[in-house]
Amino acid sequence: MKKYWIEHLSLRGAIVITTFICILILTSCSSDGESNKEANAVTPQKEEMNNNLKHIGGEDIATTLLEGEYEQLYTQFSDPLKDIVKLEDFRSMGQAFVSDIDSFQLTSILRLNGYESIVWADQTGSKGLTATIDEKGTISGIQIIQHSSFPETDAAYSKTIFNFPFLGEWLVFWGGNNTFINYHYEYEQVRYAYDYVIEKNGYSYEGDRAINESYYAFNEDVAAPAEGVVVAAVDGISDNNPVGTVNEDQPAGNMVTIEHSNGEYSTIAHLKQGSVKVKIGDTVTAGQLIGKCGNSGNSTEPHIHFQVSGQAGEANMVTIPISYKDSIQPIRGDKVTGTSN
Structure with missing residues (x-):
């Protein structure tokens, strides 16, 4: 199954915009x-x-x-x-x-x-x-x-109700319906994707920021966001080292895609090398451990990239807005808490 990915901006550098x-x-x-x-x-x-x-x-x-x-x-x-x-x-x-x-x-x-x-x-x-x-x-x-605006697709939320693909509190680094709060929004294939990091005391890391292990998100559990069947699972791609380097040849890095009952697909990307716990054909339940957060692929800091697509195919794998549990609609800067059920 062909996947479409847009280059991830540096989670640290993207904050420091030096253009007008x-x-x-x-x-x-x-x-x-x-x-x-x-x-x-x-x-x-x-x-x-x-x-x-x-x-x-x-x-x-x-x-x-x-x-x-x-x-x-x-x-x-x-x-x-x-x-x-x-x-x-x-x-x-x-x-x-x-x-x-x-x-x-x-x-x-x-x-x-x-x-x-x-x-x-x-x-x-x-x-x-x-x-x-x-x-x-x-x-x-x-x-x-x-701003560019896509009101028709902005309102076309997923039929599947999703949990967050993690446990505990995470920070929305990118998410929402314009390019200032979600840089993905400019690109149809990833328009409604989210990027999540863990923040403590105002920082996403402690110590040497060139080392993956310094980041709070690195090696944290990643969970299936809803019940479904695994249709893609990639493991074995090295985490980027030092932090800040990227793997453009394998942009999603280690990842898992799950097919849900409504013909919708969720994808979690940039997982840690060797951490993927599922394989193609496995049935998973919401909250089930599927891997660990990593920094593989076209990623410049350990984080979770999460998106939902309405269709699967060679030419039409485009994202749709995510219906989160409890009708939550988080945007950049919000803190959200994932649970196991």
Whole structure:
């Protein structure tokens, strides 16, 4: 059975977005190096001016942008971000972006590994703003974009009711119905997929972040999310070492796909090498151990990738929104708890 997978962004690096996306253009704005050097030069007068500008808290960024306080925001940009976009470009793009926006609504906050990623939507839900702030309040990334929307498929939830494919508390790293809270959403084959990590004290790891064993998710139990029959099971693919390297030739890594009674299929990917406990043809029950969380395939940090497909075939293996138990609809930044029943 052919599977379709889109490259996974680094779970750590994806938080630190150092591009400013221009309204409808999905490429970063740039300027020549000499112009950047000039723009970043700090004179005593500028330094004094910067010191007089108030510090903007993360959740106030949207309001500050709407009020046109571009210079205040720009003083908190990281140097790499200033290298990409100059103040005058930021101002002109921002003005165009907010010209028809009356208000922003906070959508999602994710705090992980020293960064805070905040997402807002405008009053229509058609435009989005996201900002990434480090522990010092520096704005490491900011994006403005018009959202793509797929309302028909957004409402086509699975008939099967699924448990989470794990036990205990996990953090939704990617999940939801727009690209700011779920980067999968742009791609039909994985549009409604979820990525889950374990977070403790604001971090997904402790110690050397190049080692898989440093990550709380690594080697944690992965469970069948619903009753069904195993139709695909892959094991034996090495976990990426060091963390941050990827295996693009075997993007799903070690994985299990289960066929459910409604003609729907669930897939759990990036399992630990040697941990898969089931084989093709096995009948599994909800909550049954099927493997361990790993870092195999096109994955840059130990995590669980979970998706549900409505059909199986060579050309139409596309995801559908997942009906979770108790009607839960988690999005990026939410914490959820998996149970065995």
